[in-house]
Amino acid sequence: MILQSEREQVVAHCRHMGALRLTPGTSGNISLINAERGFMAISPSSMSYEAMTAADVVVMNLDAELVDGARRPSTEYAMHLACYRARPDIGAVVHTHSPAATTLATLGWELPAIHYMIAYSGVSLVRCAPYHLFGTVGLADAATECLGRGYACLLESHGVLATGPDIGRAFALAEQLEFCADLYLRAQSVGTPKILSDDQIQQVIARFSSYSVQ
Numbered sequence: 001m002i003l004q005s006e007r008e009q010v011v012a013h014c015r016h017m018g019a020l021r022l023t024p025g026t027s028g029n030i031s032l033i034n035a036e037r038g039f040m041a042i043s044p045s046s047m048s049y050e051a052m053t054a055a056d057v058v059v060m061n062l063d064a065e066l067v068d069g070a071r072r073p074s075t076e077y078a079m080h081l082a083c084y085r086a087r088p089d090i091g092a093v094v095h096t097h098s099p100a101a102t103t104l105a106t107l108g109w110e111l112p113a114i115h116y117m118i119a120y121s122g123v124s125l126v127r128c129a130p131y132h133l134f135g136t137v138g139l140a141d142a143a144t145e146c147l148g149r150g151y152a153c154l155l156e157s158h159g160v161l162a163t164g165p166d167i168g169r170a171f172a173l174a175e176q177l178e179f180c181a182d183l184y185l186r187a188q189s190v191g192t193p194k195i196l197s198d199d200q201i202q203q204v205i206a207r208f209s210s211y212s213v214q
Helices: 004-019 077-086 099-107 116-121 137-147 167-190 198-208
Strands: 029-034 039-042 058-061 066-068 092-096 152-155 159-164
Touching (some): 004 029, 004 167, 029 167, 058 077, 092 167, 099 152, 099 159, 099 167, 116 167, 152 167
Antiparallel strands (some): 029 039, 029 092, 039 058, 058 066, 152 159
C-alpha cells in the first residue's frame, strides 16, 4: 500500500479528533505529506472515523491528481495542498470545527495571546481568514495567506486550520487552539482578559523549541 504509515496515522488521528469532540460528525479532515515522494495522504470525504481504514485514506500528488484510493478525498483537499505547496516546513494539516474556536470564527474574531499555549501556533496572534465557500481554491488561498509565518488560523464562519511539521504537533496545536479559544470566550464574558506581548510569546516559543510532542 502506498504511504501505508501516513494513511494509518490519518486514521488514528481522525478517530482521536472525533473522540475529543474537536469536530462534529465527519466534518473535519486530516492529511500528512510525504515530501520525498511528493504525495499527500488525506482523509476521505463523508466517512465515519470509526469505520475508516488505511485503505480508505486517499493519496494525491501536489498537482491534485489521484494516486491511490477508491474513495473521494476530503472536499478540503485544495486547502491542504495549498499549505504544503506554500510551506515546505508543514508536514501535516488538521482541520476542525471545534466549538470554542469556531465560535470565534463565526464572529470573525482573531485569537490573541490570552494564554502562553498560543505559542504552539508560532505567533502571538492567530488571525481569521475571510469567508469563502468550503472546498474552494478561494478558501485555500485565503487560509494560506492568513497563516503567514505561523501554523494556524481561523476560518470565518467555518472552523480552524492547524498545521505543523508533523502530525503530533499539528494535532496538539488544534487541541491548544480550542483550549485558548474557550478561555478567551470565558474571560470576555466576565471582564477584559490580559494579553501577553509579542516578546513574552517569543520567549515561550524559544522555550518550546527544546520540547517535542509525542
